[in-house]
Amino acid sequence: MKLEELANQSSEWMRGQGPESDIVMSSRIRLARNLSEFPFIRKCTPKDRVAIATSVHRALDSLPLSADTEYVDVAKLGDLDRQFLMERQLISHELSESQGARAVILDPHERFSIMVNEEDHLRLQVMQSGLDLEAAWQRMDQLDNQLESKLTYSFNKRLGYLTACPTNVGTGLRVSVMLHLPALVATKQIDKVFRALNKINVAVRGLFGEGSQFMGDFYQISNQTTLGKNELALVAKVREVVPRLIDYERKAREFLVNESRQDLHDNVSRALGILCTAKKISSEETMHYLSKVRMGVNLGLISDVKIPTVNKLFIHTQPAHLQKLCGHKLSVTDRNIERANYLQLHLAKRPENEIN
Amino acid sequence: MKCQHCEKPATFHITELTEPSGPSVLHLCEEHARTFLSNEGTATPASALSSMLAKQLKIKNAAEELATADKKTCPICGITFADFRKGGRLGCAYDYIAFEDDLQPLLVNIHGSLQHVGKEPSNQTGSPERQHRIMQLKLEMKEAIEKEDYETASRLRDKISEVESGNESSWDNDALEDLGDDFQSDPPIV
Numbered sequence: 064m065k066l067e068e069l070a071n072q073s074s075e076w077m078r079g080q081g082p083e084s085d086i087v088m089s090s091r092i093r094l095a096r097n098l099s100e101f102p103f104i105r106k107c108t109p110k111d112r113v114a115i116a117t118s119v120h121r122a123l124d125s126l127p128l129s130a131d132t133e134y135v136d137v138a139k140l141g142d143l144d145r146q147f148l149m150e151r152q153l154i155s156h157e158l159s160e161s162q163g164a165r166a167v168i169l170d171p172h173e174r175f176s177i178m179v180n181e182e183d184h185l186r187l188q189v190m191q192s193g194l195d196l197e198a199a200w201q202r203m204d205q206l207d208n209q210l211e212s213k214l215t216y217s218f219n220k221r222l223g224y225l226t227a228c229p230t231n232v233g234t235g236l237r238v239s240v241m242l243h244l245p246a247l248v249a250t251k252q253i254d255k256v257f258r259a260l261n262k263i264n265v266a267v268r269g270l271f272g273e274g275s276q277f278m279g280d281f282y283q284i285s286n287q288t289t290l291g292k293n294e295l296a297l298v299a300k301v302r303e304v305v306p307r308l309i310d311y312e313r314k315a316r317e318f319l320v321n322e323s324r325q326d327l328h329d330n331v332s333r334a335l336g337i338l339c340t341a342k343k344i345s346s347e348e349t350m351h352y353l354s355k356v357r358m359g360v361n362l363g364l365i366s367d368v369k370i371p372t373v374n375k376l377f378i379h380t381q382p383a384h385l386q387k388l389c390g391h392k393l394s395v396t397d398r399n400i401e402r403a404n405y406l407q408l409h410l411a412k413r414p415e416n417e418i419n
Numbered sequence: 420m421k422c423q424h425c426e427k428p429a430t431f432h433i434t435e436l437t438e439p440s441g442p443s444v445l446h447l448c449e450e451h452a453r454t455f456l457s458n459e460g461t462a463t464p465a466s467a468l469s470s471m472l473a474k475q476l477k478i479k480n481a482a483e484e485l486a487t488a489d490k491k492t493c494p495i496c497g498i499t500f501a502d503f504r505k506g507g508r509l510g511c512a513y514d515y516i517a518f519e520d521d522l523q524p525l526l527v528n529i530h531g532s533l534q535h536v537g538k539e540p541s542n543q544t545g546s547p548e549r550q551h552r553i554m555q556l557k558l559e560m561k562e563a564i565e566k567e568d569y570e571t572a573s574r575l576r577d578k579i580s581e582v583e584s585g586n587e588s589s590w591d592n593d594a595l596e597d598l599g600d601d602f603q604s605d606p607p608i609v
Contacts, residue, residue, distance in 0.1 A: 099545030102511040106496045182508070204538070215545040217512040222526075223535030225512040225547065229526055232515070233535045291532020 066144055070379075070387040074151055074173035074190070076241070077378060079370040081193020085361040086309050088241040088281065088374065089190055092199045092298075094207055095226045095235035096185040097217040103227040104180060112164040112180050119179050122213035123168060128206070133169045143392065146383035152190070157181055175206060183227050183235075185210070194305060196238060196298050204294070223290065233290030238301040239268075242308055245280040245358040246315035253282075256311060260284060265304055279350035279377055284308070316362060331359030335368070338406045343399035349380045349406065356410075372409060380405060422448035471528065493517040495551060512547035544584075553582050 076089035097103060098118065101111050116136075123129045137145065137158060145159040154167050158181045165180040178186040187206055191199040217225040223233040231237070247253045260267055268283040284304060286297050319327050334355035338344070357373045359365040378384055380402050386393050393401055422429045427448035489501035496510035500518050503509055515522060526533055556579045563572040 097512065099550060102496045103509055105506060105508045106498065106510040211540050215542055216540045217545050217547065218540050218543060219546050221535060222515055225515055227508045229522060230529055234537045288530040290526065290530035291534060291536060293537030
């Protein structure tokens, strides 16, 4: 599997299918695990890091899942490739930017990835399009069981799975749902949502995780605690918040339509118009207008663009993706031109250009 | 009410609880609130953690207690509690045992719990207590060899392979009971 092949395909979380996928982009579950015979990452020698990567690679080779996965040595990748994997959310910023032996194990369908030598020795993540946390947890549980049969995890009866940061100890589980909330932003209700979420101990992050801005009106919500509740209870805790958010967003969309369907129609059509005709455009501006277009399509105001296309454009217009897709490095100015070309090619009213 | 940073109306009223100087109230417009909230997001978990720790230790402990806690060193990985406070990351699994008293209030603060519930690995030989035990036995064996007490050394060698293979039964549970007595679940403080 080459990274270039990934660039042309739609990853699981961009498919735009599954329950509530007009608002819920994806469901995601991650587990933090450490191998008992090594210190945590901050005390690992370069030799330890190599030994960890080797034992994970060896364990993987003895498992059936190795047949369909790719072990990628991240330390050997160039800047562009690392950024590309980050934009696809297959690796984290921390894994991309740290030093020393580190790796990622990729599922060709991008339904899971396993990071090696990130903040913890192992970070397993499972992705699912739409709102389907239970399915995501089941796949994660199986993946974890397979690895666990070959590796000895650091575990203690009282504190559970032991992690480098005490915020992850216990289950090591982070359950997150990525939502597209453009109407809550447009109606300035998003602050209420923040407050409501804070009260119930759920964290909010941007599209690219910790520290990323709320670009394209995407918000990720996830559990803040990992110790004291079992995995299914933590899944349920995040799960029960989601219908409320979906409901708020739908009400806000309804409000926008009722207030002035014509204004809204004008607004989303202009957004599409800019994306279809601009000659140079930044990533931020693209996300801003794509968000409006996505809502317009979901409300039936724009009929000739499909949701999977819009989802894919959010990622394909990111800097590393553009460069991967055109096959060479580009300056910022050239990227803005290339981005405008790319958008036109995929959004102009020619159905044969629809990407799926 | 106007935003504290511009002329727009303040639609966000945020009470910041984690300021070292105590709770403070912010009145912000949407734009500034967004910047504020996203900056909060950019603060690394490590720095958030160390500020939480700093606050907690300030409330709970006098300066001398903090100094004592800071000097505690993990016998396995060698980091001090001060090292952890600075970086927000532990050095090895045994730190959870070595710094137990000092981590306990932090864990309660973060999770509102001190007892794992949920999945367990089928292979439970990876406990930090066991790692520590093996290290101790190896030290004892080294001493015995230095003293040319080969009988003891050989006994210790057998013991080590017993512990390593996970066949030693009793000590693990005893050790856990010693550790687990004074735990109780409190609601989070923040």
